[in-house]
Ligand SMILES: Nc1ncnc2c1ncn2[C@@H]1O[C@H](COP(=O)(O)OP(=O)(O)OP(=O)(O)O)[C@@H](O)[C@H]1O
């Protein structure tokens with residue numbers, strides 16, 4: 001399966017879904033993202049890699065405007081989704097977040113039942129047709145490869161699931177609102193190897209329908225799941241290219257050092 | 265530097281200090297509770313009529329038992345015929361030191377009242393409708409009357425009685441129902457006012473206000489908690505009482521409503537601080553999960569943050585009530601203190617703590633009134649204890665869920 005994922009990307013003529021042009025982000029006076037130019041293509045997986053603190057999460061959170069929640073954040077440059085600047089005044093942030101789903105590093109289900117966790121995004125979008133909600137909960141859980149494990153216990157509290165199941169529940173929850181883009185911030189870092197491989201298989205399936213950007217610390221994982229890879233270092237995007245190219249013939253020595261495990 | 269054994273000794277001493285201070289604290293608390301109960305329980309071993317007095321009836325009168333409240337009705341002349349009390353159709357004749365000269369010429373009592381006992385005996389036995397109330401010293405040696413047995417104060421009479429006239433003669437009226445209801449009304453009203461206001465402010469502070477505004481408002485609200493309650497009472501008396509009086513066209517402005525308003529203001533800091541803290545304690549990951557799904561800030565508030573902090577909010581409400589129930593000074597100043605069962609917020613009421621504070625100074629130590637006030641204290645203690653218990657139960661329950 002790993003090999004297949006690498007073969008697919010090269011032949012496709014990619015449609016740009018997400019793009020940044022000279023994106024800068026400041027936390028107060030701290031320059032966390034520096035003049036980033038970046039592209040992500042439809043139905044591909046882009047991995048963001050780099051040492052801790054280099055700005056991967058910050059960059060990922062640009063795309064659903066999660067950084068807006070933090071005080072004293074200053075953002076400049078263009079961040080485009082389908083060619084529209086998402087930081088434009090006319091943009092409805094809640095609508096944007098429906099189009100750009102997110103899965104967090106630590107599973108963060110709500111203290112509600114499994115069913116209600118998945119239904120949450122539908123309910124806040126004003127959907128009340130219970131037949132539709134039931135159907136959508138089912139398909140989302142199926143997409144997240146969790147349905148078979150929970151179908152008899154949908155009323156059970158989400159907190160009774162294992163960590164890996166909780167993370168897949170969070171993925172199902174994100175999928176239920178039918179986003180175009182899925183942001184994943186180290187979605188498997190808190191999980192055991194078996195749950196991790198579940199999630200990786202899942203990502204491979206999901207990219208057929210979604211555009212995925214994933215942060216990971218795990219080089220093998222980046223190699224396995226992604227079509228494109230971006231290497232960040234101290235707020236700079238050092239190198240961006242197909243995963244194959246980045247891993248086999250990096251242009252920058254920093255990238256090479258990082259990939260071969262010399263730092264980070 | 266201390267060596268190891270020195271440090272050990274030092275730790276031992278320190279441990280001992282901690283232990284003894286916690287012991288002292290616990291003992292003090294227990295001592296206070298024991299004191300309260302021992303004084304208060306004494307009420308139910310006492311008779312509601314003055315010591316060394318007797319009440320006597322004509323021997324032929326079929327009425328052999330009269331409750332303290334009926335005694336009061338008789339001596340207030342609200343009941344004037346024995347048939348009302350299950351006796352014969354016979355009008356009641358009150359016969360006391362106050363009106364004795366209406367029936368017996370003064371000179372026939374003797375210069376030092378030495379003929380009084382005989383006259384009492386004669387008068388009672390010759391009038392079937394008489395009820396007499398005299399000090400024991402004038403009790404005739406050979407008495408042809410029925411001396412009314414007066415039982416101890418009963419708990420049920422105490423809790424359910426509708427009249428609180430603890431210094432009434434001959435029988436003290438020790439019904440605390442109006443005081444309990446007064447306390448509950450004022451507290452309930454206070455919560456009705458403070459809750460929506462407090463919740464709204466807490467939510468605003470925690471989720472809406474920016475840092476700068478919050479840093480101004482929060483200390484201001486906490487300052488509210490530090491204002492002495494007399495000042496609140498004074499403010500209520502001078503500002504709110506006239507306002508309520510004018511607005512509702514009342515004869516007196518000192519009403520349950522003013523008490524509720526003042527208590528509501530006083531409970532606000534507790535409610536706001538605790539609610540805000542628990543709202544802020546909602547994990548960021550929960551908030552982000554909701555927002556990332558396209559929920560608005562308001563939806564996140566209602567569907568995630570408030571459910572997450574509901575135990576804190578419940579604790580805030582109940583502690584707010586607790587503060588209201590126990591508050592004394594301010595309420596004493598603005599509620600008018602009429603011990604009647606309230607029927608509307610626009611009536612004067614009297615609360616339990618206000619009663620204790622106002623009357624303890626006048627009640628002779630060890631007397632019936634004094635004991636009754638302690639028994640009131642027990643009732644108040646039980647109410648507030650129940651409130652605190654509820655908080656604990658809510659907390660432990662939500663922790664488990
Ligand atoms: N809320 C914040 N306020 C100020 N500085 C922040 C904030 N969040 C992150 N930073 C800083 O911005 C830089 C980038 O942080 P970010 O979390 O994006 O790194 P990361 O690449 O995701 O790291 P990791 O791999 O450890 O998750 C770090 O130096 C961090 O200290």
Ligand SMILES: [Mg+2]
Pocket residue numbers: 056057058185215
């Ligand atoms: Mg990160």
